[in-house]
Amino acid sequence: MQQISGFLTGLVGLVATAVMLGLLAATSRRVMGAPVGWVRAGIVSFLTLSAGSAALTYGLAENGWADADGDLTVHPLVALAAIGLTFAWAYVLGLCVLLVLELLVPTGAVPGPWRAFQGLRQGRRESRRYTQILAIGARHGLGGTLRRGARQADGTRTSRTDERRLAEGLRDTLSDAGVTFVKFGQVLSTRRDLLSPTVADTLATLQSEVPPAPWADVEAAVVAALGRPVDEVFTEFSSEPLASASVGQVHVARLPDGREVVVKVQRPGARDQVEVDLAILGRFARRLERDTAWGRNLGVVALADGFADMLHEELDYRREAENTLALRATIEDAPAGTVGRVVVPDVDLDLSGRSLLVLERLRGTPVGRAEDVLARFDADQRAELARSLLAVALDQVLAAGTFHADLHPGNVLIADDGTIGLLDMGAVGRLGEPERLGIAVLLLAIDGDDAVAATDSLLELLEPPAGLDARRLERAVGQLLLRFRSGAAVDASFAALFRLVTDAGCAVPANVASAFRTFTSLEGTLRLLSPGFDLIAGAREASRPVVDRLVTVGALRRKVTQQLVGLAPEVERFPRRVTRLVTDLEQGRFTVQVRPFADPGDRAFVTALVQQVVSTVVASAAVVAAVLLMVAEGGPQLGDGVAVFPVLGAALGFAGTVLGVRVLVFAFRGLPAR
Template structure:
């Protein structure tokens, strides 16, 4: 019975001992440790107690209680030091939090298995398209020539196309970043088509029933089961509401959200790894780029965002009805995150509208193209919300020249400062003012610490002379030259500004399809000069001055009193300037941390030196019959020195990983 009772008490005794060791180790190191690392260190300390006790016990074995107590205390301290040293070494090799814990492993094994399988699928796609040699981590010099880059770009485009919706969208997004990719890659990635095989009507009907909360027949009088268009994210069906209104129904593909989230997780992990391990990844800010792409794609998957975009853009177009550009009005009652119901606009897609365009005169086609350009300029320079992908498939044209814009799932948004800078850039280009254009361009980009502004101004002036002349070059060439200029001078373009350049580069192809003689650069210059002239009318100037005075009025009212106080203080010798050193809390924390580390290092070193000196003194008073006082003090100071040094080391390792 006593043996059974003793065996039952072993487990709680071990648990309590492990918890005590873990608490002591965490307190002495002064940092938070993960539960697995804490328990492992405590178990290690418990395992080395016996060997350390045998090593420290003299021969013959002492029998007095005081000596045994001192030896036991010294053993516990040494065991804790061994465990702490192992924790510090582990922190240097594998920082805390860099590996998933057991709970995370238990809950996330399915997602990790799916991600691993997806990794294998992506690698197989890359190898199939001849990209396997770039997965080995070696430098490749065989892509220096334009033909080799074009061949590689073609392989990348095909691999992205096979990768699915997320990678197709990524390729389309990268095709707009002429500042990041060579010309061959940009041209090849623009050929990515966001289309897919249609989903069976039965599965589409299940989504409609789940999202609408009722049978399809109660909402629609009829629905065409053959889709008007099928893309990788959704497909569109023509339908008629019960009141007879003709609408189109955009339905998200079943299961697409799960696929996209898995691929976005892979892209995010890859971006973080490349940013940590490569210089070019850090210079490009891959984590930020991946986060922006993920946010834009998630917006596109939420059809309520597109519903709100349709409302906002439609309200702005209503203010300029003479342009003849419309967007479909959403039927908000039947719009959800996966279903979008909107009015069906009359017209034919511009890509298949040759017959409609052929029935217009040349003057009318020029007016229609100018109306579309004016609408885009209104969106970019005034409302701040613009269509980022005005390609011919997203534009409907009617026989009377009315245009309809489709697919507003992802739009660009510009703040007032960016819109003003874009306006100044267009106005400067219209005046061929390279100095003003340089200033406006520097307001739009993230400028580096060092930049040769005079060289930038000269280069930009050369581009203005080259592309501003009538018939000198197409808009796409002008935008490409501007992107190369930005890249050459190491200017980083924010994503929203890059979206503007992409929108106008895409718009040019649409405008030329409407009117082959349409000159985007010349018309944009003319529109910029016209908008500047409108801003200089007496009424607009009066309104601008009034707004500025109203904004400055509170400052102007306080200014005389402050000037009087400064003059009085200066006259009586009381004028002084107060500068608060280390006013920022982060600066104080940094200095305090450094001071603490220096103090711990000094104290640890001093304690270690004193411990060595004490342990080297022979003789001296005795605490017990076999233990001297200098030995106790020396070992105690040595333990203190060891603990302080370990605290400094683990703080250094933690800060370096942060």
């Protein structure tokens, strides 16, 4: 019988604990406006329940309300009130503990046991890799630039020698860190709007020499992607890669219909390695932006995040297939004289997938290694090649709105007959009509030496900061246009324009930055095709037919017609509305109705403010009333000499405290923004 009683007591305790846990977790979520973790809610519930039970046992014994055997010696209502108030205040205690925990360590900030167990091995791997990267940086002389003291609080500029040393150390560190970091350095070298010419030129020399993966691993990856043996799909498949990069490698193959194709295969294990390297890169970028002045000025966290997004897209070859087809469509509508001279490979969608891309093979040599091929053309022919490539790029940016965003020399092929091929459509930018027109106006302003129009178009394209000195920016743009016209700005002209607006504090939208990056990377490719080629002069010449197509009378007529069609219903209703307005004025029925809180954000702000004020007043009143009731003398009795007023005061204090906790949550979380 005693064992059954003990079992029942344990069962009651277990049920009470479970009920307390559920009540505490559910109501705390409601009070705090955010889910509280079940683990911490369970622990706090267990501790507060244990503390409440101990306090109840001690209180009953101390007041003589229970004998040595645990039997009650007071009226049942008194015992019930004592039990209810004890556990109610234990609940308040637990709620306060959870409030403090949520303020200090919000739910989710610390991983749960299962998530921590899963991430332990990954974390150890990342930590070892992170330590390795730091050691590589220190070995190449970057240790001083990575310390917290590297803040340059006095605002002094870095000397040219120190800048060159920093650039070389950064290049060597990225080179030794591995292929993902090499690729990051290559992408970083195109951001001449953020980097100095010394750093950008040094990073541009990075080369990603990646040894090819073993053929057995590549074959297994191809079979897994196709779901069939290689021999069933291709009549020929070269085991030697045509090119090898950090994410994938390219092999030459032949289809049963005789077409020669290139097969881009994602390297086995590339996705896992990239995820680890990107995690390290993000961690490294956060440290640099936190601890160093140059890291904050450069915005390395935003750069690392953008690079991670780009690399994630590259890991999905379906996106590259979509981009390739989109650019191929723009080539078919390219300006006269460039059709057939600049080509984009076709895509076999039936064979392509997430980790496999099958493309038409383009014959040719990358411009960066095509000295022998280009030597066969005279100066006029090479200038014509550069003009053709520039015309296609401008047509993509201004007319099509879909453009190749990374036209560096490695992504442009030159064939023996002068055909230009575009490769690697993993990075493609897209511009809407307002941005395309803005860039067109900018080019027209540059062509006409109109600094005012050029400045206005830049401000329309960009996001100027508050308090921008537009006149000062206009003068700087005018000086730069004079350099363009005189031919003095022969190096990185678009990069100089980009740097000018960013130095003025203008934020550059991502799609506009991609367009500027296209021109910046294209500049070096054009000068390899035709040494001394003037990008600004070439852009003036090549953009005229494209801009003419955008601003022809027919195009303007179509635009006006589209807008009028949209306004037609309103135009039809306008006379009736005017008649109604005049009639109301004549008959004195005209009224003006103002709705000051029509905006949902304003209503939410006022509602939250009123809720906080009312909750504060009610909570304060409840606590004050509770104190008065608890110190009041006399009044009705609950039984055995226990007055009702103190019991009611304790209950009212419980309600006021819970409401006060909610007020504190409002205060710490803040009101909704208007």
